[in-house]
Amino acid sequence: MASLARFRIPRRLPLLHGVRSIQTTADTTQLLQNAPSDDPSVPFTVKLHEDSFHTFNCDKPELEVQVTKEQLLTMYRQMQTMRRMEMAADALYKAKMIRGFCHLAIGQEAVSVGLEHGIRPDDRVITAYRCHPFAVMRGGTVTGVLGELLGRQNGMSHGKGGSMHIFTPSFFGGNGIVGAQVPVGAGVAFAQKYMGEKNATFALYGDGASNQGQVFEAFNMAKLWNLPAVFVCENNKYGMGTPAERSSSNTAYFTRGDKIPGLQVNGMDIIAALQAVQYARKWAVDDEKGPLLLEFVTYRYGGHSMSDPGTTYRTREEVQRMRSTRDPIRGLQRYIEEWGLATEQELKQLDKDAKAEIDAAVEEAKKSPEPLTKDLWSDIYIKGSEPPFMRGREREEASVFVLYCLDEVTN
């Protein structure tokens, strides 16, 4: 075994000759013109690294992107807020205040924030269990997310769902079953098309879920019916504890849609992420070209869930290297400073604001009471159509929903 171990450690993944891998640096975008100093809403042009995208049966998005100072600063603040929210969740979990399952997206902030900046409020988003940032970006609140994780009444699902179960009117939730959200996303997209809405649905899944049968079923239906569905693979390199190369025969996830074209994106550079999402939205909505696969190559710093230290299947050095060289927040920070959009001091102030916001949200979430006992039996059937009794509701198992409803009225 010792000799085997020696053999395994130095092994490197073979690089395909002639194929340049996707760029995953966070700070290689170039400024093409000086940013206007007076008005923060005036757009200026920047140029992405030429290896920011790989394509499959579609044209490459423009490398030149229009951004504004306002937008970049907002993104920075939002990414900081999302990271600090996840860090707060981590701390609350370790303090045993959050129980159960909890999956954090630290390191993947450029995807959730970049997605939100590339779509419209009435587009729809659905994702898997790593859902906290999306819930906030799609109209939720940090307090609502933390409250939900803590199982409190002010949680976004009133404390009845927990980490994977957070929804807003345009965000169809975290979904706990691996891959199950993808065909649901196809259904949502069909409804949009059916109603003639000028919108798209972004259905997200991970590199692990990409091998679920129903993901391919959803691809097929979406292409067959030309649905405005963008299937977004967040490739963070590991499906739970398994590296992508060991779970997928084809790790170029953007090529796995058969007749659906695909785009691989540097998911660590938020400007590349923004450009890709804008491209996908135009593809599905304006050009009505049907579905598109979007693969964000990103990285999660933490383990798969709170019970995974995240260091048994990869080295600490690898995580450290990603943190120090590819971090999406540091990358954007560098753009902002180098392009003269804000000083280090001003960014520090934004960091402080984000921290204060999270601290206040944690306190507010903690203050909220746990759900009422009577709500254990609500929301199973719609009020007025419940069965006359439900097993386990009380010791006699003979309680009547009507009585319960009356109680509620008289209370």
Added chain:
Amino acid sequence: MLTTKLRLSSALIKPLRLHPRWSSSAAEPPPAGGHLPGVATSNTLRTTRDVALRTPGITWADEDPSGPDRNIVGGRETRKMNTYQAVRDAMSIALMKDDTAVIFGEDVAFGGVFRCTMGLAEEFGKERVFNTPLTEQGIAGFGIGLAVMGHTAIAEIQFADYIYPAFDQIVNEAAKIRYRSGGQYDVGGLTIRTPTMSVGHGGLYHSQSPEGFFMGASGLKIVIPRSPIQAKGLLLASIRDPNPVIFMEPKILYRSAVEQVPVDDFALPLGKAETLIPGSDLTLLTWGTPVYHCETAMHMLSSPPPGINAHIPKSLRDAKIELIDLRTILPWDVETVVESVKRTGRLVVVHEAGLTAGVGAEISAEVQKRCFLKLNAPVKRVTGWDLPAALQYEKFNIPDAVRIVDAIVETLSY
């Protein structure tokens, strides 16, 4: 895969056509034009306009249900339909009255293997009645997505036996979404239709009764009709119920059960059992196809055919058996069943699915708890054995009239 399915299903349809008077009595075939009622001659079927329009519990969509019970049936028409025609009629009404309603499933655009969607694609357009790939899990998830947007999604799983790939979507997504979103989202517009139960020769993957597997999935409703009128009224109620419903249609009744069905838009109540024949000595509870086996068994009890004459004690032949069709399996109508058992003191439950952890197990446990001191005999279950529904053994596996009458005799003489 597809051709296999089609070949199998046409094989299923053909014998039904050749033997419309398929008898429920397996051990002792009745003489030609015999005295035992089967599906074709059942007294529970409503074969005249007047009787059909007075179906208990019927509510007309064009009448205010909160108003006084008028019981006026004048001006309403009925048409002779079998079950698949009644199902089609219900879906046609649903599509006509609800612009968001769509029907999808494997092969539904050309009518479906049991003809339940015949002509609907031509009538309402291919955007509203369309084929899906062979992707049961995808169909269920897709239907959930559609319903979560507030649309009416009528999905068909070609056979109930194929529902297992969709089990995850149904149990984990459809049943739980209202709860886990704190009431913000629901898939009340979702109805999954699927043909269920045996035809006598369906084999392992075309004769199962999976209703029991869904019984623990709070948030769902499970409905199984026994006849054309019931199918139409319960299906319309299911489509409009604000909860996801699995609607299981007993496939042998598609053609063999024929009634005069009201042509208007009407509903029958979910969650309510129906007492088909009142009695005072024993409660016989069932749903779907075995309703007719039970009716046959009751006739065997009161006037036994020569073959089993010796086994039916004379003292029991006048026993009054109360026959109840449960209709909704989840949530099941505890009140009606318990009220009946408290009067009769005896219960026999009949279903086609296996005994262990079948729906009958749940009913027996609840009844023995609520009626413990009123019971004169243990609750008896007559069910399929705990076996796969193997092709050659299907007749032995299905609870037939002889097994039911045997259970009745055993329970009455306990």
